[in-house]
Amino acid sequence: MCAHILVAEDDEMQAELIRRLLLQEGHTPVVVHDGRAAIDEAVRHRPDLVVLDLMLPKVDGLGVCRVLRENGNIPVLILTARSTEDEVLLGLELGADDYMTKPYSPRELLARIRTVLRRTLGPADPSPVLRVGGITVDPARHRVTCDGAPVTCTPGEFAILHAMTAEPDRVFSRRQLLQHTRGHDRASTERAIDVHIMNLRKKIEPDPHVPVRLLTVFGIGYKLTGQPS
Structure with a gap:
């Protein structure tokens, strides 16, 4: 299942790692490094999934998540170094589909991405006769x-x-x-x-x-x- 995936991560080394992993899986990744750029890219091109770091400059990840939910149902997987329950719950309440805390296993990240994409891009109900x-x-x-x-x-x-x-x-x-x-x-x-x-x-x-x-x-x-x- 190949998808257009937006990666919003201010750590350039982490962003490059995720980009390479997604390319190896056959996806088309687009990388941005701040929240404003993430919003602009998501609204303009409507990716199949956003991998969203919470600690973004200009607009933080929770702010990005709010805007995405106001502009449609784009799936979101949150990455966060904050492991407090309140932060995670707030992200999920804003409509995030899943979350991972840093540091994370690249294999687990890909597995979570596959799970979200199967749920959101899986076979649709057939058109009625x-x-x-x-x-x-x-x-x-x-x-x-x-x-x-x-x-x-x-x-x-x-x-x-x-x-x-x-x-x-x-x-x-x-x-x-x-x-x-x-x-x-x-x-x-x-x-x-x-x-x-x-x-x-x-x-x-x-x-x-x-x-x-x-x-x-x-x-x-x-x-x-x-x-x-």
Whole structure:
């Protein structure tokens, strides 16, 4: 599991040690040496994990942790030379996912990092299977069926059908549908959407010339309905 990890550590030798360990694990580390730089980097690039020393100049680690929690749920592993219970509890109350006290074992640090990343970057719940009338779209398997029969779709067609089955009876403009195909049809235009719609109708309509599922809303765009008229 490779991750983008921000290391905020004012001790340059410690920071370099952590950076090398992370590189050996296949991660992409970014190192900063003060709290203000840590906040700027985290807010700008949203790392997968922040390894955060509490004793930072400009803004201390607890201050950094507060700001990170205000700007989203970025995982944080605290490093601290302070082993008092109050300091550790405060860091955890601010949303830190784990902590280690210095000096620490490099192997244990990597193990803690792996644990946090597994918890936060582990496999997400699969996308739900979508059904509208007789149309079924399975995003995880990239499958479409119509009245139980498999339908072969191009990536652009699939992207359009996926978007429309997620919001049945919503009217999509060509421009909105174009946004859904950008990752698949980079050269696509609004006029190309009409071609995708025409091809989809050939695949899911009883009579493509008289559509009852994939309807034109004149002057606006298209919609997929689960209640054919």
